[in-house]
Amino acid sequence: DIQMTQSPPFVSASVGDSVTITCRASQGITDWLAWYQHKQGKAPKLLIFAASTLQSGVPSRFSGTGSGTDFTLTITRLQPEDSATYYCQQGYTFPGGFTFGPGTKVDVK
Protein backbone atom coordinates (compact mmCIF):
# COMPACT_ATOMS: atom_id res chain seq x y z
CA ASP A 1 0.00 0.00 0.00
CA ILE A 2 1.08 3.56 -0.68
CA GLN A 3 0.80 5.70 2.43
CA MET A 4 0.14 9.43 2.19
CA THR A 5 1.13 11.92 4.84
CA GLN A 6 0.32 15.63 5.09
CA SER A 7 1.72 18.52 7.04
CA PRO A 8 0.82 20.52 8.92
CA PRO A 9 -2.38 18.96 10.31
CA PHE A 10 -3.74 22.40 11.07
CA VAL A 11 -2.94 25.92 9.94
CA SER A 12 -4.48 29.22 10.90
CA ALA A 13 -3.99 32.27 8.71
CA SER A 14 -5.53 35.66 8.01
CA VAL A 15 -7.46 36.90 5.02
CA GLY A 16 -4.99 37.81 2.28
CA ASP A 17 -2.24 35.51 3.56
CA SER A 18 -0.79 32.51 1.75
CA VAL A 19 -0.54 28.94 3.05
CA THR A 20 1.33 25.92 1.75
CA ILE A 21 0.35 22.34 2.55
CA THR A 22 2.72 19.45 1.96
CA CYS A 23 1.77 15.93 0.93
CA ARG A 24 4.27 13.06 0.82
CA ALA A 25 3.85 9.59 -0.67
CA SER A 26 5.60 6.54 0.76
CA GLN A 27 6.84 5.68 -2.72
CA GLY A 28 7.05 7.45 -6.04
CA ILE A 29 3.71 8.18 -7.68
CA THR A 30 5.02 10.35 -10.57
CA ASP A 31 2.32 13.04 -10.81
CA TRP A 32 -0.76 10.93 -10.10
CA LEU A 33 -1.88 13.22 -7.31
CA ALA A 34 -5.09 15.12 -6.69
CA TRP A 35 -6.10 17.70 -4.10
CA TYR A 36 -9.59 18.13 -2.66
CA GLN A 37 -11.27 20.78 -0.54
CA HIS A 38 -13.80 19.49 1.99
CA LYS A 39 -16.15 21.66 3.99
CA GLN A 40 -18.19 20.25 6.84
CA GLY A 41 -21.47 18.81 5.64
CA LYS A 42 -20.61 19.25 1.98
CA ALA A 43 -19.30 17.01 -0.77
CA PRO A 44 -15.53 17.14 -1.26
CA LYS A 45 -14.51 19.28 -4.22
CA LEU A 46 -11.76 18.40 -6.67
CA LEU A 47 -9.26 21.26 -6.88
CA ILE A 48 -6.21 19.92 -8.68
CA PHE A 49 -5.28 16.77 -10.59
CA ALA A 50 -2.02 15.60 -12.16
CA ALA A 51 -0.31 17.34 -9.22
CA SER A 52 -0.56 20.79 -10.79
CA THR A 53 -3.54 21.04 -13.18
CA LEU A 54 -6.36 23.21 -11.91
CA GLN A 55 -9.84 21.70 -12.21
CA SER A 56 -12.23 23.81 -14.26
CA GLY A 57 -13.83 26.58 -12.23
CA VAL A 58 -11.29 26.53 -9.41
CA PRO A 59 -9.79 29.96 -8.64
CA SER A 60 -6.22 30.55 -9.74
CA ARG A 61 -5.33 31.31 -6.10
CA PHE A 62 -4.94 27.56 -5.76
CA SER A 63 -1.84 25.93 -7.20
CA GLY A 64 -0.08 22.61 -6.91
CA THR A 65 3.45 21.44 -7.52
CA GLY A 66 5.49 18.30 -7.14
CA SER A 67 6.35 14.96 -8.61
CA GLY A 68 7.57 11.63 -7.32
CA THR A 69 7.00 11.63 -3.57
CA ASP A 70 6.71 15.28 -2.54
CA PHE A 71 3.87 17.61 -3.40
CA THR A 72 2.53 20.96 -2.27
CA LEU A 73 -0.76 22.82 -2.42
CA THR A 74 -0.51 26.59 -2.10
CA ILE A 75 -3.40 28.94 -1.53
CA THR A 76 -2.63 32.61 -2.04
CA ARG A 77 -4.74 35.63 -1.14
CA LEU A 78 -6.73 33.58 1.36
CA GLN A 79 -10.47 34.21 1.55
CA PRO A 80 -12.84 33.29 4.38
CA GLU A 81 -14.48 30.69 2.12
CA ASP A 82 -11.16 28.84 1.90
CA SER A 83 -11.65 27.57 5.46
CA ALA A 84 -11.88 23.82 4.95
CA THR A 85 -9.96 20.59 5.25
CA TYR A 86 -7.69 19.78 2.33
CA TYR A 87 -6.83 16.23 1.31
CA CYS A 88 -4.35 14.80 -1.16
CA GLN A 89 -5.11 11.51 -2.95
CA GLN A 90 -2.83 9.28 -4.98
CA GLY A 91 -4.12 7.60 -8.14
CA TYR A 92 -0.88 5.82 -9.04
CA THR A 93 -2.37 2.44 -8.14
CA PHE A 94 -5.41 2.92 -10.41
CA PRO A 95 -7.88 1.36 -10.76
CA GLY A 96 -7.67 0.26 -7.13
CA GLY A 97 -5.65 0.88 -4.00
CA PHE A 98 -6.38 4.59 -3.78
CA THR A 99 -5.28 6.37 -0.62
CA PHE A 100 -5.95 9.79 0.83
CA GLY A 101 -3.74 11.85 3.07
CA PRO A 102 -4.96 12.48 6.63
CA GLY A 103 -6.01 16.04 5.80
CA THR A 104 -4.94 19.57 6.68
CA LYS A 105 -7.46 21.85 8.29
CA VAL A 106 -7.14 25.47 7.19
CA ASP A 107 -8.77 28.14 9.30
CA VAL A 108 -8.98 31.60 7.79
CA LYS A 109 -9.51 34.32 10.38
Place this chain on the structure above:
Amino acid sequence: QVQLQESGPGLVRPSETLSLECSVSGSSLSNDYYWGWIRQPPGKGLQWIGNIYHSGTTYYNPSLKSRLTMSVDTSRNHFSLQLDSVTAADTAVYYCARLIYTGYGKRCFDYWGQGALVTVSS
Protein backbone atom coordinates in the same frame (compact mmCIF):
# COMPACT_ATOMS: atom_id res chain seq x y z
CA GLN B 1 -25.05 18.52 -14.85
CA VAL B 2 -23.72 15.45 -13.13
CA GLN B 3 -25.36 14.61 -9.82
CA LEU B 4 -24.93 11.71 -7.44
CA GLN B 5 -27.21 10.89 -4.53
CA GLU B 6 -26.67 8.32 -1.82
CA SER B 7 -29.62 6.57 -0.21
CA GLY B 8 -30.08 3.91 2.42
CA PRO B 9 -30.79 3.32 6.09
CA GLY B 10 -29.20 5.77 8.49
CA LEU B 11 -29.06 3.23 11.31
CA VAL B 12 -27.72 -0.31 11.12
CA ARG B 13 -27.42 -2.78 13.98
CA PRO B 14 -24.04 -4.32 14.80
CA SER B 15 -23.31 -7.56 12.92
CA GLU B 16 -25.86 -6.70 10.23
CA THR B 17 -25.33 -5.52 6.64
CA LEU B 18 -24.97 -1.92 5.61
CA SER B 19 -26.52 -1.27 2.20
CA LEU B 20 -26.34 1.96 0.22
CA GLU B 21 -27.29 2.95 -3.29
CA CYS B 22 -25.93 5.78 -5.39
CA SER B 23 -28.23 7.19 -8.05
CA VAL B 24 -26.50 9.00 -10.88
CA SER B 25 -27.97 11.61 -13.20
CA GLY B 26 -26.32 13.58 -15.96
CA SER B 27 -23.77 10.84 -16.65
CA SER B 28 -24.31 7.31 -17.85
CA LEU B 29 -22.76 4.51 -15.81
CA SER B 30 -21.99 2.84 -19.13
CA ASN B 31 -19.64 5.62 -20.17
CA ASP B 32 -15.89 5.52 -19.66
CA TYR B 33 -15.71 6.18 -15.93
CA TYR B 34 -15.24 4.21 -12.80
CA TRP B 35 -17.51 4.79 -9.81
CA GLY B 36 -16.34 4.81 -6.25
CA TRP B 37 -17.29 4.81 -2.59
CA ILE B 38 -15.41 6.81 0.04
CA ARG B 39 -16.24 7.21 3.72
CA GLN B 40 -15.40 9.57 6.56
CA PRO B 41 -15.72 8.30 10.13
CA PRO B 42 -16.57 10.97 12.72
CA GLY B 43 -13.56 13.16 13.43
CA LYS B 44 -11.38 11.34 10.90
CA GLY B 45 -10.25 11.73 7.33
CA LEU B 46 -11.42 10.26 4.04
CA GLN B 47 -11.04 6.54 3.46
CA TRP B 48 -11.29 4.97 0.02
CA ILE B 49 -13.66 1.97 0.06
CA GLY B 50 -13.67 0.70 -3.50
CA ASN B 51 -14.21 1.32 -7.22
CA ILE B 52 -16.44 -0.37 -9.78
CA TYR B 53 -16.61 -0.26 -13.57
CA HIS B 54 -19.83 -0.64 -15.57
CA SER B 55 -18.72 -4.15 -16.51
CA GLY B 56 -18.96 -5.05 -12.84
CA THR B 57 -15.20 -5.23 -12.30
CA THR B 58 -14.41 -4.18 -8.75
CA TYR B 59 -11.40 -3.00 -6.76
CA TYR B 60 -11.72 -3.01 -2.98
CA ASN B 61 -9.80 -1.59 -0.07
CA PRO B 62 -7.90 -4.60 1.30
CA SER B 63 -8.96 -3.75 4.85
CA LEU B 64 -12.64 -4.09 3.88
CA LYS B 65 -12.44 -6.65 1.10
CA SER B 66 -13.68 -9.64 3.11
CA ARG B 67 -16.92 -7.84 4.02
CA LEU B 68 -17.52 -5.71 0.95
CA THR B 69 -19.63 -6.16 -2.17
CA MET B 70 -20.15 -3.51 -4.81
CA SER B 71 -22.49 -3.84 -7.76
CA VAL B 72 -23.73 -1.77 -10.67
CA ASP B 73 -27.12 -1.57 -12.40
CA THR B 74 -26.66 0.21 -15.69
CA SER B 75 -30.37 -0.07 -16.57
CA ARG B 76 -31.26 2.05 -13.55
CA ASN B 77 -28.04 4.07 -13.66
CA HIS B 78 -27.10 3.35 -10.10
CA PHE B 79 -24.47 1.44 -8.18
CA SER B 80 -24.52 -0.09 -4.73
CA LEU B 81 -22.46 -0.91 -1.69
CA GLN B 82 -22.95 -3.72 0.81
CA LEU B 83 -20.79 -4.05 3.89
CA ASP B 84 -21.34 -7.13 6.01
CA SER B 85 -20.91 -7.73 9.74
CA VAL B 86 -20.69 -4.06 10.63
CA THR B 87 -19.38 -2.70 13.90
CA ALA B 88 -19.33 0.75 15.45
CA ALA B 89 -16.08 1.36 13.55
CA ASP B 90 -18.13 1.41 10.33
CA THR B 91 -20.08 4.45 11.49
CA ALA B 92 -19.29 7.15 8.94
CA VAL B 93 -20.54 9.49 6.27
CA TYR B 94 -20.50 7.46 3.07
CA TYR B 95 -19.91 9.23 -0.23
CA CYS B 96 -20.33 7.96 -3.75
CA ALA B 97 -18.29 9.59 -6.49
CA ARG B 98 -17.39 9.46 -10.17
CA LEU B 99 -13.80 8.45 -10.91
CA ILE B 100 -12.43 10.04 -14.04
CA TYR B 101 -9.39 8.38 -15.59
CA THR B 102 -9.26 9.36 -19.25
CA GLY B 103 -7.12 12.34 -20.03
CA TYR B 104 -3.68 13.24 -18.74
CA GLY B 105 -3.26 12.90 -15.02
CA LYS B 106 -6.90 12.18 -14.36
CA ARG B 107 -7.27 9.42 -11.81
CA CYS B 108 -9.43 11.25 -9.33
CA PHE B 109 -13.01 11.80 -8.20
CA ASP B 110 -14.54 14.73 -10.03
CA TYR B 111 -18.17 14.53 -8.88
CA TRP B 112 -19.36 13.49 -5.43
CA GLY B 113 -22.66 12.92 -3.71
CA GLN B 114 -23.59 14.91 -0.64
CA GLY B 115 -22.92 11.96 1.62
CA ALA B 116 -25.07 9.70 3.78
CA LEU B 117 -24.48 9.29 7.49
CA VAL B 118 -24.72 5.68 8.59
CA THR B 119 -24.62 4.93 12.29
CA VAL B 120 -23.97 1.43 13.57
CA SER B 121 -25.67 1.00 16.90
CA SER B 122 -28.06 -1.29 18.69
